[in-house]
Structure formats: structure tokens, C-alpha cells
Amino acid sequence: MSKRQSSKYKLDRRLGENVWGRPKSPVNKREYGPGQHGQRRKGKLSDYGVQLRAKQKLKGYYGDISEKQFRKTYDEASRRKGDTNENLIALLESRLDAIVYRAKFVPTIFAARQFVNHGHIKVNGRRVNIGSYRVRAGDVIEVREKSKQLAIVLEATQLAERDVPDYIEVDHNKMVATFVRAPGLTDVPYPVQMEPNLVVEYYSR
Structure with missing residues (x-):
């Protein structure tokens, strides 16, 4: 079983994107975040915020992998020869x-x-x-x-x-x-744009 206890669609609403491209996603009707403050105007994200968001989106797409497991995957991608971005996607898709x-x-x-x-x-x-x-x-x-x-x-x-x-x-x-x-980033049919380069920047801080 997935470790996610809450509804998986909360990730969609929190990020404001239909992460899995599902027709039943609430984002298709409500593009604002969940909760009573969800419709407040969002401030501009910092560089760290943009990187964190990219990590949450990629990690969430694969079933909300635990942080420990996701970091382990990143570490292996960075140790391999070649582009770390491409290595990360190849490992996740494997x-x-x-x-x-x-x-x-x-x-x-x-x-x-x-x-x-x-x-x-x-x-x-x-x-x-x-x-x-x-x-x-x-x-x-x-x-x-x-x-x-x-x-x-x-x-x-x-x-x-x-x-x-x-x-x-x-x-x-x-x-x-x-x-x-093992595929490269452009081979993977993500329904939304994934930015593994920002994930690499997040962990490289």
C-alpha cells in the first residue's frame, strides 16, 4: 500500500496541476488550493520554493515516494556517469x-x-x-x-x-x-512538465 494517508488529489490541488492527467482530478474544476485559504492570491515563490515544488511534483507523481527513498534515488543518479537529470528519470522509470x-x-x-x-x-x-x-x-x-x-x-x-x-x-x-x-526525460509521457534540473539544484544546495 502507498504510505499516502490523505487523498492523492490533494497533491493536485496543492500544486495547482493535474499531475497524473486524470479526468476526475479536482484541478479540472478548481484551480485553487484546498482549504479555506486556498483562493487567496499566491505570492511569488523564491528559488528554493520553485525547487521544492518541482521535487514535490516529481516525487508525488511516482506515488508519493518517501523522502528517504527519493533522496537515495537522487544520490545514485548523481553517482552515475552522464547527465544527473536524465539518470534520475531513468531510475524512477525503472x-x-x-x-x-x-x-x-x-x-x-x-x-x-x-x-x-x-x-x-x-x-x-x-x-x-x-x-x-x-x-x-x-x-x-x-x-x-x-x-x-x-x-x-x-x-x-x-x-x-x-x-x-x-x-x-x-x-x-x-x-x-x-x-x-531506460528512457530519457523527453521519452516519458508526463501529463505536466517535470523539471528534474530543479530537483538536482534542490539537493545540490
Whole structure:
């Protein structure tokens, strides 16, 4: 289960953006923040505020990852050769729960983490129940045979609001996906603009 206790849509309203591109997001009707002070005019954010907001948005998009886990991912991205921004996105997109979500096996990233935790997913034929499990290029992810007819799975495959990105190959008849490669920022179909460069600046202070 996700550690988020409050409604996931509160993140949308707090940031003023439809972070997951969901048609039911309250931001589609109310572009102001939650609470009795939500409609007050917002002051201009400081550089730190802009960086913090970018971090909250990226962290929240992947199911509100804990700060400890997100920082650990950033640290690994900064140690790797190449662009830290691109490395960070590649690591986040390599999470098992993210791939289950991208493959449209479930409707939301929160459902993906729960689905993995409950043992419905196998990687290369072996059951894995850790959402943060790092998937490598060429790995095969599949829904367990007993889980293929679950209502949540059948509903997700019919969703028209998002497509499967080209770095994942999916056969929805067999409920099998292959992680082709780790993507770059421009390959990822975020419904809103993500700014990993600001996240890097935040942690580099």
C-alpha cells in the first residue's frame, strides 16, 4: 500500500496541476488550493520554493515516494556517469511499480504499488512484491495467471487517457510487458512538465 494517508488529489490541488492527467482530478474544476485559504492570491515563490515544488511534483507523481527513498534515488543518479537529470528519470522509470503503471496493467501509480505489494506481478518468471524493485532492460514483467481477470486489470487495459510509451513493449492479451530500455526525460509521457534540473539544484544546495 502507498504510505499516502490523505487523498492523492490533494497533491493536485496543492500544486495547482493535474499531475497524473486524470479526468476526475479536482484541478479540472478548481484551480485553487484546498482549504479555506486556498483562493487567496499566491505570492511569488523564491528559488528554493520553485525547487521544492518541482521535487514535490516529481516525487508525488511516482506515488508519493518517501523522502528517504527519493533522496537515495537522487544520490545514485548523481553517482552515475552522464547527465544527473536524465539518470534520475531513468531510475524512477525503472521502478517496478512505475512499469506496471506504464504498461496499463492498473489504472493509477498508487494501484500499481498495491498490485505489486500484493504479489500479483512476476519479473522473469519470479514473483516480486517490492514496488521499488529496479527493472533492467530486457526484463519481462507479467501479471500472474490468477490475477489476469481481476476487474482492476481489465479496466486499466481499456483506459483511453494514456498510451504505453515506446520503451515498454506490451501484449495485453497475455498481460506481459518487456522493459526495452531506460528512457530519457523527453521519452516519458508526463501529463505536466517535470523539471528534474530543479530537483538536482534542490539537493545540490
